[in-house]
Amino acid sequence: MPNWKSLANPERIVEIAKQTQASGLSDDELLEFLQVCNALYRSGEPLISDEAYDSIFLAELQKRNPNHPFLNTVEPEKAFAGKTVTLPQRMLSTEKAYTKSSIEKWLSNIEKAAQELEIDPETLVFRATPKLDGFAAYDDGQVLYTRGDGRKGTDISRVFERGMIVGGSGKRGLGAGEIVVNQSYFNAHLADTFENARNFQASVIKEKELEQHALEAIQNQAAVFYPFCELPDWQGPSAELISDFEAIVANVHTVVDYDVDGVIFEVTDERFKQHLGATRHHHRWQIAYKSNAETAHVKVLRVTPQTSRSGRVNPVAELEPTRLSGAMISRATAHHYGMVKEQGIGEGTLIELTRSGMVIPKIERVITPQPPQIPEFCPSCGSTLVWDCDYLYCLNTSQCPAQIENTIEHFFRTLANNDGFGEKTIKKLHVSGINSVYAIYQLTLEQLVNAKLGSKDKVHILAKNLLNQLQRSRTEAIEDWRFLGAFGIYRMGLGNCERLLQHHRLLNIFALTIDDIILIEGFAEKTASAVVECLALIKDDFLKIYQLGFNLIQTPLITEQKEKSSPIAGKTLVFTGTMVHGKRDDMTKEAKRLGAKVASSVTGKTDLLVTGSEVGVTKISAARENGVTVISEEEYLALLG
Structure with missing residues (x-):
């Protein structure tokens, strides 16, 4: 589970979940909410619909920062006991579409690629398979791994030792797939015990002795690992895919007796897969179409402000608990306070809530407006808030707890080579007077013990572990662009950091001008200006931390x-x-x-x-x-x- 700061209050989470816009959320709040939603979905308790997740919150993040590392991150599955190990093959997420026109646009990109490869687009074969709503895993024939974060997972081969079979041909070693439970069996034997199939699927993987219902499901071959390559499918040319689109989607949804939350389309030609490649997040030759949506009229209980790492204060609409697509929804984002003010979102506001794709809720529209709830002071530090266009900001950057804690957590999370520095630990350290990343690296064993990070009998062990993790973060090799990205520079996601360091050495970037950066592909004048300004602001902190000594892998210059x-x-x-x-x-x-x-x-x-x-x-x-x-x-x- 991610470490959440400003969204630690369940009511706040529910409030955001009910919002139909994300523009009112601060950067940190938006990111934290995405992490919360993903964690709840992976644990079998989806908060909002897939469409809302993608079209409202993820789209807002992409709008604000197209190169944000979260956009290139494979959403992590729920963690299970055991040491994480590198997957035999990366397990990426799948790009999603919610309209036929989006699929047509994807097909158009495939056609352009065909022309580049001098291949007749009409000869291409496309495959459509059900998008299983299960627990992602990878089977290399020897070990079954959880997907984890797409790069590293845990060994759960124990499920085969317990008698779980492989769906389809029954062969091992067929790569990626999902652990799923037969829908008919679930409805007949498990629906009274579990709210949904995802909850049950997670119980099958537990390390400890299984409960009787889980063992029976495995013994009855109702719970299986189904490789994607073995799924029944439709195959045909793009013209047929478009002309019979609705019929194909409807049929593929019903070809298996497992929970399905969409259809996966992909081009089958291996030359295309190689040519189109992938982003850090998804394959370009594959897309998921999701169409299911539910709506409800819901009353807003209150609008709660949350302060992000950047100081932006985001509104979260807390709602009367409402069930949509099998999940209890109690929060939605209101995007930004400009929207709250303009549309009249406050206590008693009646909204239309939409939840598509079984995951994320979205405020579709305001039905009955009420006096908006606009905060005057930062919820974290109490400073007076100021308006900047549609957004409210806390300008107390050096003393606001939310901004300080979110900044520290972002650093360690982005480095991704250490454990232990999550929300609770950082909050306790901040209470003890530690207010910067550099200060954390100066901590002694005695200071960590005095910070009372755990129970008396474990505090020394925890303190030693944290010191070891700090040492690990400096000695374990990481890319220099990841190190730069950990400082949270505006408009500098990991992709932009890597591009920048393909042209300039890390320690030389602080001398760059706007004109220098504009010369790099992907950097417009507005972005270049923001980067130069932010680099000047972080320079002193950056150099102090850099001089602590990190094992950085230097990005090769293009020359x-x-x-x-x-x-x-x-x-x-x-x-x-x-x-x-x-x-x-x-x-x-x-x-x-x-x-x-x-x-x-x-x-x-x-x-x-x-x-x-x-x-x-x-x-x-x-x-x-x-x-x-x-x-x-x-x-x-x-x-x-």
């Missing part, structure tokens, strides 16, 4: 990449299996530094498949079919010299 020469320069590699001489993530980074491209799946364009131990059959078979050279880890290292 260096062009001059680079190595045995694997220009080649496309795929790593598979468990490596002996290093982590696969590290090997991937090293290969990229040497000029190679690293892919996650084997295609006709793959040059080398590098194998470790415990290799699944899927990639080996694909390599043989495509004539790809297969070498061992030892042979690969020898090749590099």
Whole structure:
């Protein structure tokens, strides 16, 4: 579960969930709400619809900061006991669409790619499969992993040891899929115990001894792991997909007796998959169509302000608890206080609430307005708020608890190479007088013990663990663009940080002018101006923290990449299996530094498949079919010299 600061109050969460706009939320509040919604969805208690999640909150984040790291982050599944391990293959999220026109736009992009590859678009075959609403996992034939954050998951092979079968052909090692429960069985035997199937699916994976109903579901083969590649499907050309769109969607929804919350469309040609590739978040050759939506008229109980890391104060509409699409909704975002003021959102306001895609609620419209609830003071520090266009801001940046704590948490969360510095810990440290990232790195064991972070019998252990994690954050290798992104520079998501450092060294960026940054693709004048201004503001703090000594992986400059020469320069590699001489993530980074491209799946364009131990059959078979050279880890290292 994510660490939440300003959304720690359940009533506030419910309030935001009922909103139909996200413009009134502060940056931190918006991000925290997205994390809350995702965590609740993954744990089987969806708060709002998928459409609201995507079209209101995620769209608002993308509007404010197109390169925000959250947009490129695979939403993490619920954590389970056990050490996290690197997945054999990245498990990305799926881009979503809610209208037929969005699917047509996606098909148009595929057609453009076909022209680039000099392929007749009419010869392309598309596949449509049900989008299972289960628990994502990956089976390499030896281990079944949770999806985790898309890069690392936990070993849950115990579900097979308990008797769970594989859906479809029953074969192991077929890659990504979902743990699902038979819908008919759930309705007949489990509906009285569990609110929805996702709650039950999570119970099947528990590490400890299972309850009787979970064991019976496995024994009756009602709970299965279903590989995506084995799902029944529709296949055909794009013209047929569009002309018979409604019928195809309706049919695919019913081809399996499991919970389905949409249809997955993908192009089947491997050349396209390789050519289109993926963002850090999703594959470009695949899209999910989700159409289900429910609405209700709901009364607003109050509008609660929340202060973000940037100082923006966002309104969350707390609602009368209302059930939509099987979930109890009690909050919705009001986007920004300009909307609250203009539309009359306050105590007693009647709104139309929409929940699409089984996940996120959205304030569709205001039916009966009431006097708006506009705060005068920051809910975190009590400072007088000021208007900036439609937004309210707290300008007490140096002393506002919410801004300080959100800033610290953002730093450690973005580094992603440490554990323990979540909401509760940071809040307690702040209460103890620690108000900056640099101050946290100066902490002693005695100070951590005195901060009373845990019970008396565990406080010393916890303090030592936190010191170890601070040391780990400095010694464990991370990309320099990730380190830069941890400082939360306005308009500088991880993608923009990486682009910037492909042209300029990390310590040189503070001398850059607006004109210097505009020369970089993707940076407009407005963004460049904001970046220069923010870099000046963080320079002193940045240098203090940088000088603590971090193990930063330097981003290769584009000029260096062009001059680079190595045995694997220009080649496309795929790593598979468990490596002996290093982590696969590290090997991937090293290969990229040497000029190679690293892919996650084997295609006709793959040059080398590098194998470790415990290799699944899927990639080996694909390599043989495509004539790809297969070498061992030892042979690969020898090749590099």
